[in-house]
Amino acid sequence: MLASETEALNSSAVSGIIGLSGDVQGVVIIKFPLQTCLAVVTRLIGEKATKIDDDVTDAIGEITNIIVGNAKKYLNGLNVSISLPTVVEGSDYIVHLSKDTPAVCASLSSDAGEFYIKISTKLTGE
Amino acid sequence: MVVDDSKTMRRLQTNMLVSIGFANVTEAEDGNVALKELEANTDIELILLDWNMPNLGGLETLKKIKAMPETKHIPVIMVTSEAEKTKVLVAVQAGVAGYVVKPFGEGALEKQVKTVLGIQ
Numbered sequence: 001m002l003a004s005e006t007e008a009l010n011s012s013a014v015s016g017i018i019g020l021s022g023d024v025q026g027v028v029i030i031k032f033p034l035q036t037c038l039a040v041v042t043r044l045i046g047e048k049a050t051k052i053d054d055d056v057t058d059a060i061g062e063i064t065n066i067i068v069g070n071a072k073k074y075l076n077g078l079n080v081s082i083s084l085p086t087v088v089e090g091s092d093y094i095v096h097l098s099k100d101t102p103a104v105c106a107s108l109s110s111d112a113g114e115f116y117i118k119i120s121t122k123l124t125g126e
Numbered sequence: 127m128v129v130d131d132s133k134t135m136r137r138l139q140t141n142m143l144v145s146i147g148f149a150n151v152t153e154a155e156d157g158n159v160a161l162k163e164l165e166a167n168t169d170i171e172l173i174l175l176d177w178n179m180p181n182l183g184g185l186e187t188l189k190k191i192k193a194m195p196e197t198k199h200i201p202v203i204m205v206t207s208e209a210e211k212t213k214v215l216v217a218v219q220a221g222v223a224g225y226v227v228k229p230f231g232e233g234a235l236e237k238q239v240k241t242v243l244g245i246q
Contacts (some may be wrong), residue, residue: 044229045134055134062132065178066228069207084131084180 012089013037014052016064024075026101026121028068032060036113043112052089061085078123098122099121128165129153129160130176130205135228139174139205142236146245148172157182160188161190164197172243174235175222177206177213182185182209185220205235 013034020026041049041059049056064085072080084093095118097103103120118122128139128151138149152167154160156179156241164170173191177184184204192198203224206215214225226235239244 045138058132059134062134062228065132066207069178069228070209071210072209082178083180 005104013089014057014060015093016060016096017086017088018068020062020068020080020121021083022080023078023124024121025124027095027097028120028121029095029118030064030067031116031118033114036115039112044080045056045098048117050089057087057089061087115119127154127156127160127170127172128174129179129184130158130174130175131155131179135176139235142173143174143239145160146236146239156180157184157187157190160187164191164194164200168196170200172203172239173200173202174239175202177204177208181213185216188217188220196208203235203238203242205230 008034013027014037015030015031017027018082020028037052037056037060038049039053041056044059044063049059052077064083064087065082068082072082097120101120101122103118105116105118107114128136128140128143130136136153136155140153143151151172152163154163157200158177160181171213175184175188184206188202188204188228191200191202198221201223202221203226204222205228207228207229217225224238228240
């Protein structure tokens with residue numbers, strides 16, 4: 001595990017997870033540290049989010065859905081479906097991915113704060 | 127009626143519809159609930175419909191709405207993160223009246239609603 005990924009796991013508060021199927025199979029995990037989580041949810045709902053509750057986890061699921069759904073359009077010519085989002089609260093978890101599927105983890109910054117993305121996918125279509 | 131599995135998105139869209147004058151907005155968390163609401167409520171004038179939902183998804187729901195004599199006249203606007211042109215084409219072929227990709231900017235959904243309904 002990369003050092004930055006360990007750091008991301010330790011600092012994340014809410015993660016949105018979406019599976020991909022079809023010509024591309026895999027999973028996308030977006031991890032939001034607490035402050036980033038609350039900041040992006042506040043922007044989405046137009047009201048100040050102050051703690052992790054059902055509304056916040058629902059919003060993070062929707063934000064994950066929006067990010068992955070929009071990214072999918074760049075997979076030109078490939079038929080890809082996305083799952084409904086799963087939202088995980090807390091940082092004490094490990095996602096075990098398929099060994100034959102490469103993965104990349106990146107730390108991203110925004111004006112709402114830092115967040116982390118892990119993409120593990122493989123091309124299965126022709 | 128707002129059909130979306132996300133409570134957050136239902137609330138945002140309902141608030142927008144109320145702000146432009148819709149007095150009663152029904153919400154449904156998936157296509158099955160939406161179809162049950164349509165059976166019970168014959169006054170629905172517009173449907174905002176998500177694509178990816180559990181139980182019965184948006185495209186299947188749209189096709190069922192357009193197949194029933196009692197509901198086929200109701201304009202449906204897809205409100206979805208599915209941004210590919212192929213998806214838009216499929217929705218248009220299924221009878222959708224409008225298509226808004228999430229995230230939508232302030233006023234974008236309202237503008238689409240007004241365009242579809244022909245109101246100022």
